[in-house]
Amino acid sequence: MSVNACLVEVAVDNSKIIFSLVSFMLSGIAIGALWKLKLSRKTQVGLMYGHLTGLFFPFVLFTTNLTCGFLCLPCFESPYALAILALPSTLLLAALTGFLAVPLWLIWRTPQIQDYRLKEVVERYSHHLGIATPSLFLVDKAEPQAFSFRGLRSGVFLSVGLLELLTPKEQDAVLIHELGHIRQRDSLFKLSSKLLRFSPFSFLSGVQDVMRREEEMADALVIELQGSRYLRRAKRKVASFAGTME
Amino acid sequence: MGMFLSPLEEDILSQLWTFEEARVRDVHARMKKKVALTSVAVSLDRLYKKKAVNRRVEMGRGGAHYLYAATGSKGELEKKVVESAVDKLISSFGDVAVTYFQERFGKK
Numbered sequence: 115m116s117v118n119a120c121l122v123e124v125a126v127d128n129s130k131i132i133f134s135l136v137s138f139m140l141s142g143i144a145i146g147a148l149w150k151l152k153l154s155r156k157t158q159v160g161l162m163y164g165h166l167t168g169l170f171f172p173f174v175l176f177t178t179n180l181t182c183g184f185l186c187l188p189c190f191e192s193p194y195a196l197a198i199l200a201l202p203s204t205l206l207l208a209a210l211t212g213f214l215a216v217p218l219w220l221i222w223r224t225p226q227i228q229d230y231r232l233k234e235v236v237e238r239y240s241h242h243l244g245i246a247t248p249s250l251f252l253v254d255k256a257e258p259q260a261f262s263f264r265g266l267r268s269g270v271f272l273s274v275g276l277l278e279l280l281t282p283k284e285q286d287a288v289l290i291h292e293l294g295h296i297r298q299r300d301s302l303f304k305l306s307s308k309l310l311r312f313s314p315f316s317f318l319s320g321v322q323d324v325m326r327r328e329e330e331m332a333d334a335l336v337i338e339l340q341g342s343r344y345l346r347r348a349k350r351k352v353a354s355f356a357g358t359m360e
Numbered sequence: 361m362g363m364f365l366s367p368l369e370e371d372i373l374s375q376l377w378t379f380e381e382a383r384v385r386d387v388h389a390r391m392k393k394k395v396a397l398t399s400v401a402v403s404l405d406r407l408y409k410k411k412a413v414n415r416r417v418e419m420g421r422g423g424a425h426y427l428y429a430a431t432g433s434k435g436e437l438e439k440k441v442v443e444s445a446v447d448k449l450i451s452s453f454g455d456v457a458v459t460y461f462q463e464r465f466g467k468k
Binding site for chain 1: 383384385396397398399401402404405408417419420421422423424425426
């Protein structure tokens with residue numbers, strides 16, 4: 115069969131339309147659930163990835179269809195083979211887009227911390243480290259937690275529990291640690307595995323080693339700028355909370 | 361979630377009933393037994409998940425903190441605990457539990 119004959123055969127048939135409609139519908143359900151329901155952060159991030167996957171799938175499906183037709187491969191005739199071929203690319207595209215979209219979503223949904231002392235500390239150390247001052251955000255959780263990312267807009271997230279349990283100096287240690295991550299431009303895998311247990315990359319064992327080294331470097335920065343006492347005490351309190359919860 | 365409370369949770373609740381709203385540190389300062397601040401924070405979080413207390417975030421000096429308040433009076437909470445315990449017994453033992461209650465509370 116000639117290439118032109120194959121391309122003539124590439125058609126939008128009912129099964130591909132149904133796949134696409136179902137995909138868009140699931141994508142809409144995911145974003146609707148995100149908007150309306152009160153969900154845990156992990157579920158929110160999972161739904162975001164689900165939404166992006168549903169959104170991209172029809173486009174990847176049709177692109178794969180055209181490619182199969184152009185190359186005159188048998189897959190252009192079978193919608194199920196097309197769907198299987200389109201899925202890995204869709205997941206990869208959704209994961210890569212998610213790394214940008216998820217932080218922006220979190221920033222949009224999370225209130226900012228306005229405390230003068232905390233903002234002054236972040237500004238002072240950011241200036242010292244030569245990075246743009248990130249915004250400070252509040253996570254509504256009793257568990258002491260902190261995380262950060264550097265992206266289109268950098269942010270440091272602190273939980274209510276952390277602010278309640280840690281003294282000002284211990285909070286400073288945590289802030290310096292997070293600014294260290296921002297300065298290091300820590301890997302996008304870290305954000306994914308922190309936010310998503312079921313991230314497509316979290317099963318890669320190499321990621322864990324990278325993350326451990328990044329943590330050690332961020333700790334080393336705290337020790338360099340503040341000493342180790344407050345960092346140790348902060349870690350002890352965090353571990354104590356987690357241990358008491360079990 | 362079941363309404364069974366640990367001794368520490370009971371202690372914390374009895375302190376919380378003396379406040380309209382209280383921070384973790386306020387409750388911790390009033391505790392008669394010496395416990396870590398973290399233990400009080402964990403217990404209040406557990407009580408929140410059991411719906412024995414409500415909480416809201418207050419932004420202020422130090423960034424933010426929770427203000428906890430009991431969802432009901434001591435009597436109302438005790439009723440919830442008893443209801444929860446009885447419901448659990450009935451769901452676990454069915455007719456045996458019902459028969460026992462009938463026999464037990466049928467006697468005068």
